[in-house]
Amino acid sequence: MSGLAVGFVSPAWSQTVALPQKFDAALNVATLVDPSADTKALRDFYRERQGQTAWSESRATALLAEIREIAITEGLAPSAYVLPAVDGDVQRDVAVSAALMRFGRDLAIGAVPPERAYGGFGHDTRGHFDALSFLRQLADGKPLAGVSAAAAPGFVGYARLKQALEKTRAMAAAGGWPSLPDGPKMVPGEADDRLPVLRKRLIASGDLAAEYAEGREFDAPVVEAVKRFQTRHGLEADGTIGARTLTNLNVSAESRARQIAVNLERWRWMTRTPGRHHIAVNIPATMLDVVEDGAVVLSMRVVVGDQKHPTPSMNATMNSLVLNPPWSVPPSIANKEILPKLRRDPNYLTTSNLKITEYPMDSPEAAGDGIDWNAIGKKFPYRLRQPPGPDNALGRVKFNLKDSDDIYMHDTNNRRVFGRTYRALSHGCVRLERPIELAEMTLGSRWQGRLDENIAANPTTRTLMLERTLPVYLLYITAWADEDGGIHFRDDLYGHDRRLAPVLEKARQPGQRTATNLSSDRL
Structure with a gap:
């Protein structure tokens, strides 16, 4: 036999050899996100190692400590990667592998499936994570930082949002910012007892320079700071403090950090090859x-x-x-909106240049002449079309x-x-x-x-x-950072943030993280 074959494990052998019984027992009690896929990946990993453990105690301790540090910066929860109670070296080794694999997957394609109810593209659009390759690289001694960086999204927007998370968490750790009491609209040029609080609030978020901390007047520097804040939050930049601006001012730094973490998850759902040329619409x-x-x-x-x-x-x-x-009117619009208008105004089709397609376009019937709209039930019985033109x-x-x-x-x-x-x-x-x-x-x-x-x-x-x-x-992106480091927020228009946040919180609990549990949260 050639010496070149020493230590080589052929793919055929690695797929067919039986693992020692102690590995089977360890796999049966391991905490896994997707039991079927994860068990296969772990079996393949240990088969390639001919049933040998992968992590020395020092290496495992170092990797788990590093996971904690990286997870925090990525907006992931370190608590999800804590080892469960184990019995013996083999169970511990498998538990370490499972934690590493879980972390790699969460970082690469998200901790939660990208359901549309959470602002994703749908469950079946989730990307692929090569768990076996991730574990192989770490077992070969490659640094976790480098392997993790390769798995994480490489988008500029993701990197900027990570920096925004660090910045916002630092603000929260420093005490955040004060809340403004309710009261009448705050108008530029007028004095208000809440101005000292407003100044502190705007200084804390970086919208107002610290040199303007004193004063009860709504002066020019404060007006410009309010406009900057309003622009960052998608509000009308008029410099006044109305109800919507006040509401946004009173969102805590902790809440904004959670909002950023939710949006980092959506970046992890994105395809890594969006195309050199593409169109992106940010709905919120x-x-x-x-x-x-x-x-x-x-x-x-x-x-x-x-x-x-x-x-x-x-x-x-x-x-x-x-x-x-031309515009073919959807049945839902015809039923819910146009029919009630026709009951109030039988000439509505004519004034809106809408035609009933079942009749010749130039006929009186196409405009609804002779139809008793009040005699029609809830369901609109015709198809409507609006021809091309200036009113289309x-x-x-x-x-x-x-x-x-x-x-x-x-x-x-x-x-x-x-x-x-x-x-x-x-x-x-x-x-x-x-x-x-x-x-x-x-x-x-x-x-x-x-x-x-x-x-x-x-x-x-x-x-x-x-x-x-x-x-x-x-x-559906409600938080992002621009090239100058400015952090922008938008309202949770459809409630996707509100639905995703508790599902991500559940994903922080290792013992509850199975594919079945996550899927059950779909609306």
């Missing part, structure tokens, strides 16, 4: 970015679904758009999204809404502030500066293919 921020080679080349405001019609988080693709699109709800351009639950992006005939700070106003689709610019960019250079004129000259409905298929991400 009501903003869209077009990204090319890592740089944002176009940003715009958007309108998203209201709380009764939430825009779902999703990963879709866009490969075509429609010029001068989809505007001049509709962007088709594949595999999107009938959600799409489009222009709108109501441009005033983009001047509002609160823009969760649609039935779920995404309305665009600058649809023509987006269309020209996605169609390619030959359309630059020509699309508006082309649409006006040719009012027919046309479908055009994009220059290339684009990934489109509808994200």
Whole structure:
């Protein structure tokens, strides 16, 4: 036999050899997140080691201590990786492997499945974590810091948010910031007994320089600090302290740290290959970015679904758009909104340029003439369509999204809404502030500066293919940090943060962390 074969374990042997009975017993009592997949990974790991333990006492102690340090910086809970009570060296070795594997998975793809109820893309969109490779590298002596860094998301946004978490936790540890008492609106230029508290609050969050700590006047430095705070929180930056600004000022530093940790989890759900060119919509921020080679080349405001019609988080693709699109009214809108309006005003179809498709478009019947709307039950019996034109709800351009639950992006005939700070106003689709610019960019250079004129000259409905298929991400991010270190927060528009936080808290308890337990929290 050649000496080169010494110590080599063939894949066939490692898959077929039986583990010593003591390993089987240890695996049966190990705390595992996904018992089926985790047991297989651990079996494969110890088979490759020919049934030998992997961790010396000193190495295990060092790794578990390092997990604690790294977990804190990543927004994970060190308590999830504490070893349970064990009986003997083999059980301890398997428990250490299980804790390392659990930590690697949580860091790589999240501690909780990315359910849509939590602001994820759906349970089956979760990425892959190679537990066997993770354990192999550590068993070969590679530093946990390096192996962990390779497993964690490499996005700039994730790194910035980690820094924001550290900063916010430091604020909380230093006592956080004071709460402002209720009272009338605080207006620039007026004195208020709460001004000293407001100054301390704004200094604590970095919005006001410490040199302006004294005074009962709502002076210029405080006004500018309030505007900075309002901008960071998606509020109207008018410098006054109304109800919404007061509410946001009184959210504690501890609560903001928890909000950041929830959003770090959503970053861990993201695909590691979003595409060199893609579109990202942040639903709570009501903003869209077009990204090319890592740089944002176009940003715009958007309108998203209201709380009764939430825009779902999703990963879709866009490969075509429609010029001068007609609007086919969804049955839910016809039943719940249009039918009650017709009962009050039988001419509503005419004034809204809506047509009943079962009749010829130019006939009186298509406009609802002769129909007793009060005699119709709860279910609207017709299909409605709005022809292209200046009154069309989809505007001049509709962007088709594949595999999107009938959600799409489009222009709108109501441009005033983009001047509002609160823009969760649609039935779920995404309305665009600058649809023509987006269309020209996605169609390619030959359309630059020509699309508006082309649409006006040719009012027919046309479908055009994009220059290339684009990934489109509808994200639910309520906390992020900008390149200057400023931390931004948005309201939990659909309650996804509120639902995810307790599930993450449950994931902090090692003995309760099984795939079945986590799945049962789906809405």
